[in-house]
Amino acid sequence: MTAERPTESTTTLQTVAFIDTWLDDNATWVDSRVVDFALDVRTLLATDTLTPNETREPVGADA
16 A cells, blocks of 8 residues: 555545535536536546455556
8 A cells, every 4th residue: 555545535535525516506507518527527536446456457567
């Protein structure tokens, strides 16, 4: 484990919170495609990709 993981997780949570706030403030004024995109980005960020996945083979920089 590296020391970078908590920072990445915190940054992700802050970004998700920002998107939530932005959607609350602007969802009625923007095009539905923009709202859909923001929700897609939020969903991708909200999934926990920082947990180790043993089914994937680690790939080094030389791959």
